Amino acid sequence: MMPLLQIEGLNVAFTTEDGGEARAVRDLSLTMGREKLGIVGESGSGKSLTARAVLGILPHLARVSADRMTFDGIDLQAANRRQWRRLRGDRIGMILQDPRHALNPVQRIGDQIVESIRLGAANAGKRLSRRVAWAQAQDMLLSVDIRDPARVMRLYPHEVSGGMGQRVMIAIAFVRQPDLLIADEITSALDVTIQTRVLELLDQMVSQRDMGLIFISHDLPLVARFCDRVLVMYAGRVVEEIAASDLADAKHPYTQGLLRCMPRIGGPQGPLPVLERDDDWLAGAP
């Protein structure tokens, strides 16, 4: 079967002030189907740049190269503007960390969902009346656990909480029924109890629709609980790929170090183990 997303030898680099080269993503390869794939690593490890490379939305200064980058058989490197318009949103959706930055601050929430629905219909060559789209938006908000959608749709983004805003973002992504969803640190700004609820929702929506999900997070235990498979990134490189259920038996010293340096409820109170970084990790050696 054709994989949903296949990347081979992806490199993303930037030119530094002194004319040198900063390699932000190094020789990254991944193949995924309709599964929940987690990408973890510290800030600056290249997780988000990898996701942006998939959507073709890297900053202009980034130099990108890949031996192969295909989505459902479509060569992403050769895609023209028209093809990208059909891919972004319609087939590959993205949700970002902070709904207050991702939503348009001066447009009502309902109008933003309706816009997404009608854009999707237009891309498919259909005309959809505003009234029908409005009703669809209400249904979608209900399915992300917003009990009074009619009221929420009349609100502006600053009038809703972070958890509510993130559910709206999920709704906007799902009304287009994408095949692949990229979620970039979507629960980091939320309280733990709300985090759990948002993840349950996302899990339910992804499973019901048989989609692929790339779940980017710096929170290793969270990813392990939520995803099927995990890629661990360090300095732009994938240093370990592991089934989420095997994370406790991670082989790479970096993955082990990340797990060990976390405090635990009821754990010992002495100094926490500190991550000793090894230059060999940059070469990709285990």
Place this chain on the structure above:
Amino acid sequence: MIAVDNLDVWYGKGATQAHVVQGATLTVAKGESFGLVGESGSGKSTILRSIVGLVPRWSGTIGVAGIDARDGHSGAQRPTFRRTVQMVFQDPYASLHPKRLVGDAVSEPMQINGMTDIAARTDALFADIGLTPAHRFRYPHELSGGQRQRIAIARALALEPQVVLLDEPTSALDVSIQAEILNLLARLQAERGLTYLIVSHDLAVISHMCSALAVMARGRIVETMSRDALARGAATIDYTRALIAASGREVAR
């Protein structure tokens, strides 16, 4: 060392007035660490802000090292109070002046308070937080997140306080850097006999650092418990249990 009794805090006035802290009472002994946990908007940071005098309207009593906060915030005791209690904020990018060298950010409180040997003290502080004297000539944006938080800690320690209030000191950091900062805070506390009041949404961090904690919800302290009781799972309130379940960090074996 810290005694907060029946604290009430209001923000705003008239129809939009919010009663953000309601009847909060807590005490922290000298040299201890006490944790405040709860969700955003539960009032934990507001308690820290009222202790240092960043909240305009409050009632109740607050005492730090025997000084009544009402005298400490505005009265004759103000200079002493300022030297006794200092605060470290969540985001050092926001709390450090972006256009001022970090060495100056650390030495400024000492100059204001007329201390002597400021250059030598600054160097010693930089060594103590794990940076070199050369770091004094950097701007905040030239440092990593962990280094910036070290600077914020150095600035708080510049006046040799007895009490340090820490508001989410590691939540903007990666776990590897968090471990380094928590170790630093624990060492500084042991060496200097500091008393900490730590706000965090992360129960594991509080369990690691503190001997006791209070759980807050909607402006009230709903439960106060020891570190051991937390470890035993002796939480009596559903809300605390939900918080513990949700912050489960264990990777299943």
